[in-house]
Amino acid sequence: MDKCPLEIYLDIFALACTDDGQTGCSLSLVSKAFADISRPVQLRSVALYGSSQISKFVSMLEKRDPRDRKVRNLFVCQTFTGAGEVYPTKVQQRIISPFPEKDCHNAVFPLLFLTAPYLSILSLAPHMPTSVELISKLAEIDFPQLTELTLNSSTGAINSFLNDFHPIPTLKRLQLTASIMPHVMPNFPRLLSRTCPNLSHLYLLPVHDADIPRDFLISIGQHIANMQYSVTRKGDLPTTLKLLILDRQVPSRCGTTKTGVRPPPPPLHQTAKELYELVERAPDFLRVNVVCGPKFTRSAQAHWWWANRVTGGEGCWLRARARVPTPQKKL
Secondary structure: OOOOOHHHHHHHHHHHOOOOOHHHHHHHHHOHHHHHHHHHHOOOEEEEEHHHHHHHHHHHHHHOOHHHOOOOEEEEEOOOOOOOOOOOOHHHHOOOOOOOOOOOHHHHHHHHHHHHHHOOEEEEOOOOOOOHHHHHHHOOOOOOOOOEEEEOOOHHHHHHHHHHOOOOOOOOEEEEOOOOHHHHOOOHHHHHHHHOOOOOEEEEEEEOHHHOOHHHHHHHHHHHHHHHOOOOOOOOOOOOOOEEEEEEEEOOOOOOOOOOOOOOOOOOOHHHHHHHHHHHHOOOOEEEEEEEOOOOOOHHHHHHHHHHHHOOOOHHHHOOOOOOOOOOOOO
């Protein structure tokens, strides 16, 4: 160890600390030398579950030197409950409670306040209660290095994010729970351009056909036309947007009829037909996935996407389009 420069060790530790924080904890327990060398990168990637663990992590951050609080990738979830969810390891179970917490707001705000200067990827998981009050308080924090944000919340909280936040020029990728968002907020494209002027990737989670207003489809069509004809004319959507992914929420076709035959798929809504016409015009820009079953993405899926992005993958942005009926195909 004495023959190897400390900078090389630091680079190795930085590459190793790309999980949910367990590697950083292990490095701090190897020896005092390893703990001192790895201290600047121990918290590079952290996944937190429940207000109890969040509060303890905040207390630990307050005791550290500000130079050693460099949390680059952060995943926050409230609960472990539900089939298929990510459960804690035995080591984590000794530290936190696996039961749902009623309120994480008081713990989340100081957490993001301390980690904001270096945050690059932030994911607030589907079970994380992000209310309007919390989002309004987060608007007081600057995120100078934030490049990717996953926000699963209510319509009011998302509206607060788009209206109250100062423009985030560094934000490139944004994932929102948008099942009712465009329908309630007709100015969503313009608010998005104001808050995220340099956005390149946008993912809107399960959207019902009836919730997609025609104004939103017109904005998409205008953006596609500007891309195809290399026009720099400014539209409602950010001019830098390169990929838009929509998850269509369709009724589940589980079970059979009295004759034992599975029921046919429901006819396409007029909005869905227009949406697929836009997909045919620009399949590399607009992707549409069909989602059956749960309305919101589960925490396990959100955690996998986050972990894949942290390790250099594409996460949800590489999700292939589902084979769905288009207006040219018979249902």
